[in-house]
Amino acid sequence: MTDASQAERKRVWTTPANVALCAEADIADPGSRAFVLQIGEAFFHGFVVRKDGQVAGYVDRCPHQGFPLAIELDRYLTPDGSLILCGWHGAVFEPLTGECTGGPCAGGRLTPWPVQATNGIIRTA
Template sequence: MSHICLVTDIQDGQAKAYPYKDRDLIVVRRGLNVYGYVNRCPHAGTDLNWQDDQFMTDDEQYLMCFTHGALFEPETGKCVAGPCAGAHLSEVSLEVENGKVYLAG
């Protein structure tokens, strides 16, 4: 397993980018749970963030693509609003062990 970060490196309700293959990996924290996605909007193929580690809406309810305003559920990666409604972010499987986040597999 490849170590990514500590759960506590990410503020609860926020997300951070980490290098992953040819794109960044978005790691979203919800309490002690983390969710991983490739940083690529399914609509335009652009990165979701407009600045470093700026992924979440102001109310921390959704990941947001800052190119066209698409909103994604942090727990599923499903687009619930915007030009790609119904599409999903590409999921990356993560595991947490002793507070450390790893790529699964």
Template structure:
């Protein structure tokens, strides 16, 4: 497991991007739980963020791709709207403890 960040560095209803071991990842926190995905849209293989650490739609309830506006569920990465509907983001196994957030690459 690789250390990603301290728990306090990922705010509730917030998102954050990371580069770790040559992989671009992002994390989102919802209802106190962290979710980590590969920062790659299944439609065109591009990064998802609008600006650094901005991966969510204006309501902070869905992950949104900046390129074509595809929308993904935070809990499982499924695309629910846009050109890659039915596909999903690549989830990265993670766990959180007192030290922070860890990912299994």
């Protein structure tokens, strides 16, 4: 794939419900994992955070400038696992609400991606 064709890849911002993503145990607590789903000819980029036995999903796009949050695959959390970190400009977000509590988009929030854990499997909701 050329650079030009990658730039033209269509993105979507939602996913169908009930798509199995992974086992809940596949994500550490606290931890995070990226997911890219192909929906027809387009691609959805999101990530799931697991913290305190709960899961939350977000579109992988910082509200500050629209970049993906992680610089390194699956590294969405601060080293202590307490917050989501945008590796590009340092914005920090609450893991279970997506609220930005510091950095260039303070007061904003991540776009939620509805997910749920049922019977040990994380699925889109």
